[in-house]
Amino acid sequence: MARPLGxxxxxxxxxxxxxxxxxxxxxxxxHRHCCETHGAHYAHDKLDxxxxxxxxxxxxxxxxxxxxxxxxxxxxxxxxxxxxxTINSKFFYYYNHHELLLYFLLSSxxxxxxxxxxxxxxxxxxxxxxxxxxxxxxxxxxxxxxxxTASSTDILNCADSLQTKKLKKRETEHVLNRLVQDxxxxxxxxxxxxxxxxxxxxxxxxxxxxxxxxxxxxxxHNVALQCQxxxxxxxxxxxxxxxxxxxxxxxxxxxxxxCEDFWPHEIPDMYRxxxxxxxxxxxxxxxxxxxxxxxxQTRRTRRS
Amino acid sequence: xSQRKRASNTQSSQxxxxxxxxxxxxxxxxxxxxxxxxxxxxxxxKGLDRLTPAQVDLKTAEVVQFIFVKDQKKFxxxxxxxxxxxxxxxxxxxPEIIKRVGCVFxxxxxxxxxxxxxxxxxxxxxxxxxxxxxxSLNMSPSNPKTGxxxxxxxxxxxxxxxxxxxxxxxxxxxxxVDQGERHEIFGDVKKVVTDEFVRQRYLEYVRIPHxxxxxxxxxxxxxxxxxxxxxxxxxxxxxxxxxxxxxxxQQYREATAxxxxxxxxxxxxxxxxxxxx
Numbered sequence: 001m002a003r004p005l006g007x008x009x010x011x012x013x014x015x016x017x018x019x020x021x022x023x024x025x026x027x028x029x030x031h032r033h034c035c036e037t038h039g040a041h042y043a044h045d046k047l048d049x050x051x052x053x054x055x056x057x058x059x060x061x062x063x064x065x066x067x068x069x070x071x072x073x074x075x076x077x078x079x080x081x082x083x084x085x086t087i088n089s090k091f092f093y094y095y096n097h098h099e100l101l102l103y104f105l106l107s108s109x110x111x112x113x114x115x116x117x118x119x120x121x122x123x124x125x126x127x128x129x130x131x132x133x134x135x136x137x138x139x140x141x142x143x144x145x146x147x148x149t150a151s152s153t154d155i156l157n158c159a160d161s162l163q164t165k166k167l168k169k170r171e172t173e174h175v176l177n178r179l180v181q182d183x184x185x186x187x188x189x190x191x192x193x194x195x196x197x198x199x200x201x202x203x204x205x206x207x208x209x210x211x212x213x214x215x216x217x218x219x220x221h222n223v224a225l226q227c228q229x230x231x232x233x234x235x236x237x238x239x240x241x242x243x244x245x246x247x248x249x250x251x252x253x254x255x256x257x258x259c260e261d262f263w264p265h266e267i268p269d270m271y272r273x274x275x276x277x278x279x280x281x282x283x284x285x286x287x288x289x290x291x292x293x294x295x296x297q298t299r300r301t302r303r304s
Numbered sequence: 305x306s307q308r309k310r311a312s313n314t315q316s317s318q319x320x321x322x323x324x325x326x327x328x329x330x331x332x333x334x335x336x337x338x339x340x341x342x343x344x345x346x347x348x349x350k351g352l353d354r355l356t357p358a359q360v361d362l363k364t365a366e367v368v369q370f371i372f373v374k375d376q377k378k379f380x381x382x383x384x385x386x387x388x389x390x391x392x393x394x395x396x397x398x399p400e401i402i403k404r405v406g407c408v409f410x411x412x413x414x415x416x417x418x419x420x421x422x423x424x425x426x427x428x429x430x431x432x433x434x435x436x437x438x439x440s441l442n443m444s445p446s447n448p449k450t451g452x453x454x455x456x457x458x459x460x461x462x463x464x465x466x467x468x469x470x471x472x473x474x475x476x477x478x479x480x481v482d483q484g485e486r487h488e489i490f491g492d493v494k495k496v497v498t499d500e501f502v503r504q505r506y507l508e509y510v511r512i513p514h515x516x517x518x519x520x521x522x523x524x525x526x527x528x529x530x531x532x533x534x535x536x537x538x539x540x541x542x543x544x545x546x547x548x549x550x551x552x553x554q555q556y557r558e559a560t561a562x563x564x565x566x567x568x569x570x571x572x573x574x575x576x577x578x579x580x581x
Contacts, residue, residue: 010414011433057412061365
């Protein structure tokens with residue numbers, strides 16, 4: 001029998017619903033805040049169990065609070081996402097802008113979808129059909145790319161050839177801005193990538209839709225869009241850039257974990273691993289902010 | 305009020321034509337479904353006997369999701385819409401489903417599903433958890449409309465619960481919010497106050513009878529009654545005027561009076577929901 005939720009749990013959940021995704025530090029602070037507000041027992045290392053209690057209650061609603069790693073900064077985040085079992089149950093959990101999820105399944109999914117069941121979910125006024133199609137095309141570009149990004153130029157070209165209805169340049173920019181605001185996409189220097197929230201929410205759908213086309217990280221086994229690749233043509237494994245930083249940290253002679261060929265790419269500095277994200281107050285010896293990665297993956301002398 | 309800030313939703317008029325017919329039909333106000341009459345207890349039991357627990361659970365989850373989506377704009381949710389779009393062929397066990405839905409909202413999310421109109425069967429979702437002052441950990445971008453709303457609620461409250469609209473506009477004008485001009489943040493102020501806030505049930509905008517020309521007055525709406533703490537409001541006003549909240553004896557008495565019980569959807573009262581106001 002699932003344990004009933006205290007007010008502290010409900011407050012945590014409400015905050016998750018409002019924000020969609022929060023980083024590990026905020027999650028810990030929120031945990032403490034919620035427990036203290038309602039006089040609940042608080043132990044700083046019990047966040048996972050705290051969340052599991054909530055998740056047990058969320059499961060019948062096809063929702064879960066999950067942990068995931070950002071491809072950008074390697075940090076751990078908590079997000080409120082739809083349950084893995086959703087797709088099996090044919091009930092498509094929907095809140096906020098999940099019509100995006102629906103769209104994939106309606107447009108090209110091999111899974112048979114009962115159209116009547118999806119009526120209930122197509123209710124948001126936020127994104128029109130062609131805007132959803134644009135998002136889908138953007139996602140196609142991103143998954144297909146080497147570096148997990150799609151340029152605004154390429155997206156604009158897609159906008160011009162939508163099946164539903166074309167989007168003009170200004171309209172396209174407007175949609176992209178909203179997608180960024182709604183935390184589905186990240187934008188940097190005119191290039192768009194999938195946000196951490198988007199990947200966490202849609203991982204299973206992405207795998208299903210793109211199947212072999214989608215890259216998977218050899219280290220953590222999650223979908224890998226911003227990643228490095230082994231140059232050995234018979235190997236070609238992919239590793240998330242933050243996973244590269246962690247795996248090869250301190251190694252003077254980095255070797256591919258699969259084929260042992262020399263790993264030729266720049267090893268980024270100091271991505272904090274989720275487990276070392278400071279729960280204690282002791283300061284990290286080195287600056288733990290990740291250094292900006294160059295998008296071009298060139299050989300460089302590495303710090304030893 | 306936990307409205308999420310959104311980028312302006314202006315979609316070009318051409319885009320609107322893209323939406324599917326079905327989509328348009330699901331949005332907005334449908335006519336009340338005349339064919340839905342509340343099933344009797346025995347009918348509900350018979351209906352339940354024919355379904356598996358999993359089926360009922362699934363339908364409950366769907367209604368919860370539906371209400372969350374509809375609640376985003378804070379407009380009340382019609383029973384007719386719930387039945388027509390989600391419950392559908394399970395309508396014969398509707399009381400059981402809505403009872404479970406109410407239970408889920410309370411026990412999982414700390415929210416209350418309240419039927420605010422027992423004639424037209426309309427619900428709102430309110431927050432049972434106390435909204436804390438300066439809850440920066442909440443991390444949601446604070447909605448500027450909340451500030452505007454609170455100013456108006458304060459005016460109405462301090463004036464004993466009802467206030468002529470002219471007084472509200474005059475006060476707002478002193479705060480550089482002019483209903484006659486387009487406001488930088490709020491846009492059409494009059495529309496936000498007399499339409500949006502009213503539809504969301506934060507305010508009531510009522511015609512004063514026998515007035516020529518037509519005059520209106522503002523009162524607190526049902527959602528404000530349930531969600532807004534009068535005590536906290538008074539404390540805030542006290543801080544503003546650097547006075548003890550208790551110095552406004554009338555208002556203080558009203559703020560600390562026990563609240564009238566709203567018609568909460570619980571296991572105790574599934575079929576008859578009488579709004580006690």
